[in-house]
Amino acid sequence: MIKEEIKLKEALIVEGGCRLEGVLEVSGAKNAALPNMAATILTDEEVIIENLPNLLDIQTMEKLLTNIGVAVNHIKDKTYSFKANNITSLTAPYDLVSKMRASILILGPMLTRFGYAEVALPGGCSIGTRPVDLHLKALEKMGAEITLEHGYIKAYAPRGLKGAHIFFDKITVTGTENIMMAAVLAEGKTIIENAALEPEVVDLAVMLKKMGANIKGEGTHRIEIEGVKSLKGTYHTVIPDRIEAGTFAVLSALTDGKIIIKNYPSYYLEYVDEILEKIGVSVVKISDNEVVIKRKDTLKPVNIETKEYPLFPTDLQAQFMTLLCFADGVSEITENIFENRFMHVPELNRLGANIDIKGKTAIVKPVKKFSGAHVKATDLRASAAMVIAGLVAEGETTIHSIYHLDRGYEHIDEKLKSIGAKIRREVIEE
Numbered sequence: 001m002i003k004e005e006i007k008l009k010e011a012l013i014v015e016g017g018c019r020l021e022g023v024l025e026v027s028g029a030k031n032a033a034l035p036n037m038a039a040t041i042l043t044d045e046e047v048i049i050e051n052l053p054n055l056l057d058i059q060t061m062e063k064l065l066t067n068i069g070v071a072v073n074h075i076k077d078k079t080y081s082f083k084a085n086n087i088t089s090l091t092a093p094y095d096l097v098s099k100m101r102a103s104i105l106i107l108g109p110m111l112t113r114f115g116y117a118e119v120a121l122p123g124g125c126s127i128g129t130r131p132v133d134l135h136l137k138a139l140e141k142m143g144a145e146i147t148l149e150h151g152y153i154k155a156y157a158p159r160g161l162k163g164a165h166i167f168f169d170k171i172t173v174t175g176t177e178n179i180m181m182a183a184v185l186a187e188g189k190t191i192i193e194n195a196a197l198e199p200e201v202v203d204l205a206v207m208l209k210k211m212g213a214n215i216k217g218e219g220t221h222r223i224e225i226e227g228v229k230s231l232k233g234t235y236h237t238v239i240p241d242r243i244e245a246g247t248f249a250v251l252s253a254l255t256d257g258k259i260i261i262k263n264y265p266s267y268y269l270e271y272v273d274e275i276l277e278k279i280g281v282s283v284v285k286i287s288d289n290e291v292v293i294k295r296k297d298t299l300k301p302v303n304i305e306t307k308e309y310p311l312f313p314t315d316l317q318a319q320f321m322t323l324l325c326f327a328d329g330v331s332e333i334t335e336n337i338f339e340n341r342f343m344h345v346p347e348l349n350r351l352g353a354n355i356d357i358k359g360k361t362a363i364v365k366p367v368k369k370f371s372g373a374h375v376k377a378t379d380l381r382a383s384a385a386m387v388i389a390g391l392v393a394e395g396e397t398t399i400h401s402i403y404h405l406d407r408g409y410e411h412i413d414e415k416l417k418s419i420g421a422k423i424r425r426e427v428i429e430e
C-alpha cells in the first residue's frame with residue numbers, strides 16, 4: 001500500500017486528562033509557505049526558503065513544482081532551495097491539485113512568466129464550494145484567454161499579461177496572492193482593490209520585493225504593482241503560523257497545564273488575544289517570543305463572527321468552539337467565510353458538547369465535561385478541534401481519518417507527546 005493510502009486510514013488515539021507541561025514551538029505558517037514556494041516560479045535564479053514546515057501540503061507544493069521542472073533541493077532542516085531555470089511542463093495535474101486547493105497558486109506565476117498554464121480545477125472541498133472565479137476574472141482582465149476543458153483551466157497570454165485595475169467582489173486571500181504574483185511580471189501597472197490584508201499576503205509581498213518586484217500598499221485594501229521585466233533570487237524565512245499558535249493557546253487554556261508557547265506571533269493575533277481575554281484567558285508574554293496562557297476558573301461565553309483579517313479567522317473557529325463549550329453561558333459563533341464549516345459540530349456533540357446549528361450560527365451551550373468517543377476529523381481545523389477535545393475528554397478518543405491534520409499541523413502528535421500527552425497513531429481498516 002502506498003504511504004498516502006495508509007494515511008487516509010490512520011487514526012489518532014488520544015487519552016484525556018493527562019497533565020501537560022513543557023514547550024510547544026510554533027512552526028512556519030502553511031498559508032505563507034505555500035505562496036512563498038509558488039513565487040519561486042517567477043525567476044530563473046535560486047530562491048532559498050527557510051522555516052518551511054514539514055507538512056503534507058508543503059510536500060504537495062514541492063511535487064507540483066518538481067512536476068513542472070523546478071529544481072528543489074533540501075539544504076538543511078526546514079531550508080530548501082528552488083531554481084526554476086529549466087521548466088519542462090506548465091501543467092498542474094488533477095492528482096496533485098485534488099490534494100490541496102492552494103495548488104491554484106501556481107497559475108498566476110506560470111502564466112505571467114511563460115504565457116501559458118494549465119491547472120486542474122480545484123473543485124469543492126468539505127468546508128465549501130470554494131470557486132476560483134475571482135482569480136480567473138482578474139487574470140482575464142489582465143489579458144489572459146481562459147478556457148475550461150476536461151476539468152482543466154487553460155490560460156493563455158502569449159504576449160504576456162498587462163497591468164489592469166482589479167476589484168475583487170469578495171476578499172480572497174489566495175486570489176490576492178495569485179494576482180499579485182501575476183502582476184509583478186505584467187506590463188504596466190496593476191491595482192488590486194478590496195485586496196486581502198492577511199499577514200501571509202503581506203509576507204508574500206515582502207518576499208516578492210526582495211526579488212525585485214515593485215509593490216506598494218500590501219496590508220491595505222489597495223495594492224499597487226508596477227510590473228518589471230524579470231525578478232532575481234532571494235533568501236526568505238517563512239513567518240510563524242498564527243493559526244497553529246491560536247490552536248495551541250486554546251489547547252493550553254483548556255488543559256490548564258504549564259505550557260510555554262514559543263514563537264507565538266502576538267502581532268498577528270491581536271484580535272484573537274482580545275477574544276481570549278473576554279473569555280477569561282490571558283496570553284502572558286514571558287520573553288520576546290514566548291507566552292504562557294493563564295485562565296480564570298470560570299470561562300465566560302462570547303459571541304464570535306468569523307471575518308477577514310484583522311478580525312476573527314475562520315481557521316480558528318472550530319478550536320474556539322471547543323473552548324466555549326466549557327464557558328458558563330451560551331455563546332454564538334457565526335461562520336461568514338465558508339458555507340459548510342460546522343462539520344465538527346456533530347463530532348463535538350458525540351463527545352458530550354451541546355451545540356445547535358441555526359443557519360450560519362452555532363449556538364454553543366455549556367457542558368461540564370466531554371467523554372471520549374470515536375469521532376471523525378472532517379477537515380483540517382475540525383481535526384485540530386478533535387485533538388483538543390480529546391485531550392480534555394474523560395477516557396479515550398479515537399479520531400478517524402486524520403489525513404487533513406497532517407496537511408496543516410507539523411508533527412502534532414510528536415509535539416503533544418513532548419509535553420506529556422498520551423497520543424498515538426494507529427492504522428484502522430475503514
Ligand SMILES: CC(=O)N[C@H]1[C@@H](OP(=O)(O)OP(=O)(O)OC[C@H]2O[C@@H](n3ccc(=O)[nH]c3=O)[C@H](O)[C@@H]2O)O[C@H](CO)[C@@H](O)[C@@H]1O
Pocket residue numbers: 030031034101102128129130131132133134135136170171172173174175200314315337338339
Ligand atoms: C492556502 C490558504 O491561504 N488558505 C486560506 C485561504 O483560503 P482561500 O484563499 O481559498 O480562501 P478565500 O479568501 O479565497 O475565500 C474567501 C471566500 O471567497 C470565496 N471565493 C474565493 C475565491 C473565488 O474566486 N471566488 C469565491 O467566491 C470563497 O469560496 C470563500 O467563501 O483563506 C481562507 C480564508 O481566510 C482560509 O480559511 C484558508 O486557510
Ligand SMILES: C=C(OP(=O)(O)O)C(=O)O
Pocket residue numbers: 031100101102127315380381408
Ligand atoms: C482551509 C484551510 O486551508 P486550505 O485553504 O489549504 O484548504 C486551513 O488552513 O484551515
